[in-house]
Amino acid sequence: MSYLSGKFRPTERGLILFAAVVLLPVFFLPVFPIWHMHLRAPQYPEGLNLHIYTNTIRGDVDKINTLNHYVGMHAITATDFKEFSYMPQLLTLFGVLALLAGLTGRRWLALVGWLAFTGFAVYMFRDYVLWLYRYGHDLNPRAAIKLQVFTPPVIGFAKMANFKVWSYPGLGTWLLGIAWALGPIALLAERYGRRRAAAGAAVTGAAKA
Amino acid sequence: MKRGSKLGFAVVLVATLGALAAGCVASQGGGAAGSAAQKVYVKPGEKDAYYAFLSGGHHGNIYVYGMPSCRHITTIPVFTPEPAVGYGNDEESKAMLGGFTWGDAHHPGLSETDGDYDGRWLFINDMPNARIARIDLKDFKTKQIFGPIPNISAAHACPFPTPNTEYVFAASRFSVPVPNRDVKVEDYAKDFRGIVAGVKVDPKTGTMSLGFEIMMPPFDWDLSDAGKGPSLGWQFFTCYNSEMAYDSLEIKASQNEMDYFAAVDWRAAQKAVDEGKATMINGAPVLDPAKVTGIAYLIPVPKSPHGVDVDPSGQYVCCSGKLQAEVSVYSFAKIKAAIDAAKFEGEKMGVPTLKFEDCLEAKVPVGLGPLHTQFDNKGNGYTSLFLDSQIAKWKVGPPWNVEDKIDVYYSIGHLMASEGDTRHPTGDYVVALDKLSKDRYLNVGPTHPEAAQLIDLRGPKMELLYDFPTYLEPHYAQMIKAEKLHPITVYPLAENDKPGVIKRAEDARVERKGNRVDVYGLVVRTHFTPDVIKVNEGDEVYFHWTNLEQDDDIAHGFGILWSSKNMQIEPGETKTIHWTADKTGIRPFYCSNFCSALHQEMQGYLEVRPRGTPQAAVQRPDAKTIAEINALLAAR
Numbered sequence: 001m002s003y004l005s006g007k008f009r010p011t012e013r014g015l016i017l018f019a020a021v022v023l024l025p026v027f028f029l030p031v032f033p034i035w036h037m038h039l040r041a042p043q044y045p046e047g048l049n050l051h052i053y054t055n056t057i058r059g060d061v062d063k064i065n066t067l068n069h070y071v072g073m074h075a076i077t078a079t080d081f082k083e084f085s086y087m088p089q090l091l092t093l094f095g096v097l098a099l100l101a102g103l104t105g106r107r108w109l110a111l112v113g114w115l116a117f118t119g120f121a122v123y124m125f126r127d128y129v130l131w132l133y134r135y136g137h138d139l140n141p142r143a144a145i146k147l148q149v150f151t152p153p154v155i156g157f158a159k160m161a162n163f164k165v166w167s168y169p170g171l172g173t174w175l176l177g178i179a180w181a182l183g184p185i186a187l188l189a190e191r192y193g194r195r196r197a198a199a200g201a202a203v204t205g206a207a208k209a
Numbered sequence: 210m211k212r213g214s215k216l217g218f219a220v221v222l223v224a225t226l227g228a229l230a231a232g233c234v235a236s237q238g239g240g241a242a243g244s245a246a247q248k249v250y251v252k253p254g255e256k257d258a259y260y261a262f263l264s265g266g267h268h269g270n271i272y273v274y275g276m277p278s279c280r281h282i283t284t285i286p287v288f289t290p291e292p293a294v295g296y297g298n299d300e301e302s303k304a305m306l307g308g309f310t311w312g313d314a315h316h317p318g319l320s321e322t323d324g325d326y327d328g329r330w331l332f333i334n335d336m337p338n339a340r341i342a343r344i345d346l347k348d349f350k351t352k353q354i355f356g357p358i359p360n361i362s363a364a365h366a367c368p369f370p371t372p373n374t375e376y377v378f379a380a381s382r383f384s385v386p387v388p389n390r391d392v393k394v395e396d397y398a399k400d401f402r403g404i405v406a407g408v409k410v411d412p413k414t415g416t417m418s419l420g421f422e423i424m425m426p427p428f429d430w431d432l433s434d435a436g437k438g439p440s441l442g443w444q445f446f447t448c449y450n451s452e453m454a455y456d457s458l459e460i461k462a463s464q465n466e467m468d469y470f471a472a473v474d475w476r477a478a479q480k481a482v483d484e485g486k487a488t489m490i491n492g493a494p495v496l497d498p499a500k501v502t503g504i505a506y507l508i509p510v511p512k513s514p515h516g517v518d519v520d521p522s523g524q525y526v527c528c529s530g531k532l533q534a535e536v537s538v539y540s541f542a543k544i545k546a547a548i549d550a551a552k553f554e555g556e557k558m559g560v561p562t563l564k565f566e567d568c569l570e571a572k573v574p575v576g577l578g579p580l581h582t583q584f585d586n587k588g589n590g591y592t593s594l595f596l597d598s599q600i601a602k603w604k605v606g607p608p609w610n611v612e613d614k615i616d617v618y619y620s621i622g623h624l625m626a627s628e629g630d631t632r633h634p635t636g637d638y639v640v641a642l643d644k645l646s647k648d649r650y651l652n653v654g655p656t657h658p659e660a661a662q663l664i665d666l667r668g669p670k671m672e673l674l675y676d677f678p679t680y681l682e683p684h685y686a687q688m689i690k691a692e693k694l695h696p697i698t699v700y701p702l703a704e705n706d707k708p709g710v711i712k713r714a715e716d717a718r719v720e721r722k723g724n725r726v727d728v729y730g731l732v733v734r735t736h737f738t739p740d741v742i743k744v745n746e747g748d749e750v751y752f753h754w755t756n757l758e759q760d761d762d763i764a765h766g767f768g769i770l771w772s773s774k775n776m777q778i779e780p781g782e783t784k785t786i787h788w789t790a791d792k793t794g795i796r797p798f799y800c801s802n803f804c805s806a807l808h809q810e811m812q813g814y815l816e817v818r819p820r821g822t823p824q825a826a827v828q829r830p831d832a833k834t835i836a837e838i839n840a841l842l843a844a845r
Contacts, residue, residue: 062760063759066733066734069734070734070806075840140840144806
């Protein structure tokens with residue numbers, strides 16, 4: 001208990017502040033996509049792109065929807081995703097938590113923030129997989145082309161009808177990953193620092209003896 | 210043993226080097242054919258370095274080619290209806306054609322900034338109806354047809370834009386009375402007049418409007434070019450028939466040793482009009498050089514000239530007397546000095562004439578039947594020789610000698626070098642635009658195609674690269690580096706504010722006012738909304754279709770059975786077409802431009818009921834249809 005109520009040293013506080021620095025600007029202004037989908041077909045040699053941000057979807061949404069209607073997929077629309085109305089705010093909140101934890105150095109605050117952030121990330125990934133599952137499974141039975149239900153690739157490559165599809169995380173996700181990883185790194189840094197201090201003390205003690 | 214292996218190695222080495230050398234020669238095209246083939250070969254998937262715009266002559270349109278592959282890429286309808294895209298059939302283009310269904314398109318002219326092509330617009334004349342069209346190179350569509358220009362009779366010397374596209378011009382080839390009225394042809398010299406018109410081009414929009422007209426002697430005004438550099442502000446026009454014959458021109462108009470070219474100071478002419486010195490004739494401000502001096506001068510040219518071409522530096526004006534064997538080169542500095550010193554030989558109907566010897570710089574013995582000259586970036590001129598069926602390459606400047614000649618097939622009219630009429634020709638290619646093809650291609654009967662040859666200018670000698678047929682009848686052309694053009698591929702739907710546009714299925718409807726019916730509809734893969742339309746016999750139906758697509762190359766067509774009504778609607782575009790419900794019964798309509806996997810299903814029915822059948826004032830698709838279309842359009 002006393003460990004949790006204690007404070008981090010400046011090194012760890014610096015790392016946590018860095019996480020805040022990464023989180024805050026990215027998600028105040030959602031400019032970095034968190035996920036990409038790239039589709040190619042013989043008649044689309046230049047490819048079609050979907051760029052998913054924390055608050056919207058950009059890219060060739062209309063073109064993809066027009067193609068998808070043949071197989072009865074729901075149209076992809078930004079307004080369908082309630083996630084877009086809370087994702088930027090939540091990420092900002094995690095940034096503020098990291099900022100506070102970094103400034104105060106309170107271990108418990110950092111831990112709570114990191115655990116909540118981890119939970120959020122797991123939840124959002126599951127949510128994303130569910131969305132993909134729904135798009136590929138809830139097909140309009142009146143569609144002109146009847147497809148077997150499918151799940152578009154979450155990450156990696158898949159071939160679907162005449163399209164090749166690549167799916168991969170965007171810069172936003174990489175930055176989120178860095179921010180998340182700074183949690184364990186801070187703990188490791190602290191443990192390493194403590195061990196060195198202990199060793200230093202032992203050496204000093206031995207010298208005194 | 211050792212020596213043997215060394216010898217063997219040497220033999221192998223020599224053989225390998227020999228093979229390599231042979232390979233080298235082969236790959237560089239040791240034979241002329243191989244080399245030429247490589248120079249015009251554009252690999253599948255790759256693109257040409259130049260756009261070439263060839264006038265369609267009495268086909269009334271423009272052919273677009275890629276160079277150096279000489280592939281015909283598209284045809285831009287300009288003065289003539291085009292059934293596939295519905296040009297001249299939809300209401301907007303029909304209004305632009307102004308009731309004409311034919312034009313004779315001669316001289317394409319690209320817009321310029323500082324004397325070089327800027328890739329904004331392409332102008333072209335319709336000679337017989339004295340019209341000028343502007344094509345926007347953002348979408349390769351005809352945007353304005355200006356004219357018939359009042360008082361102009363056969364706009365042949367047209368449009369030949371000025372170096373900053375301030376003006377395009379038109380001049381009468383067949384003089385008529387001005388104003389045209391009840392006169393005797395025998396009173397030609399007394400009553401007939403030529404007209405030179407300066408047509409202003411709005412620098413932002415490209416919109417043309419009449420700036421000024423100048424009353425000229427009734428000669429046959431033929432070709433034109435704009436001054437540049439030191440001759441900026443002047444426009445030159447050749448003429449034949451200074452004899453003023455009105456019949457048997459073949460003989461009577463070929464008698465004088467000298468005809469003329471006119472130098473027109475367009476700034477002075479515009480100033481005179483702005484100062485109110487013009488007389489209004491048929492709505493045009495016409496200047497009479499007998500009363501307003503300092504706007505036009507005549508310079509003698511031997512033997513019925515055709516081309517008048519200003520060299521890239523703007524110092525020289527090169528005229529080709531088609532019945533002699535020389536290009537007469539004039540120095541603009543000498544012309545200007547003679548004008549400033551008022552050294553005139555006489556006048557023709559108020560236009561002062563200068564002395565031939567005062568203005569001439571050189572005579573270049575190019576060959577028989579010189580017609581038209583273009584330029585490269587190394588100080589050479591290239592003149593087409595109609596009678597010799599050749600192109601002559603000559604030095605612009607002392608010693609003014611002919612350096613090379615090449616045969617073309619056959620009877621070349623104009624020629625066109627890459628950016629060859631600008632201040633900075635690229636010097637890569639020249640295209641011979643021949644009047645006869647005769648035996649050059651597979652025989653297709655008595656209506657022969659025209660012929661064209663692509664010729665390489667990059668070596669010390671001209672080299673024939675490719676020979677290709679064209680449909681009737683390119684007169685002149687323009688070639689611009691492909692990198693200067695950036696056309697759009699779809700019309701942005703968000704910017705579409707055309708009358709009749711709708712963007713949501715809820716707005717799709719059929720509105721009736723008396724017997725006028727307006728259909729506001731959507732086309733998108735693969736529906737018409739609405740696709741069942743109820744009208745009565747005798748209704749005047751206006752279909753306003755908006756293509757909601759924003760994907761490249763997904764155009765839809767709208768064609769009505771047993772009618773001449775068809776048009777193509779490009780992605781993001783709204784077009785209106787009018788059809789009279791002429792007969793009771795069912796009339797299918799369909800998408801006439803293959804669009805997608807379910808193109809065959811893209812159809813609809815017009816239900817034509819007898820006159821007077823009660824019909825709703827507004828018909829809308831049912832809620833289920835709207836919901837279905839909206840599900841598809843949700844993202845828009």
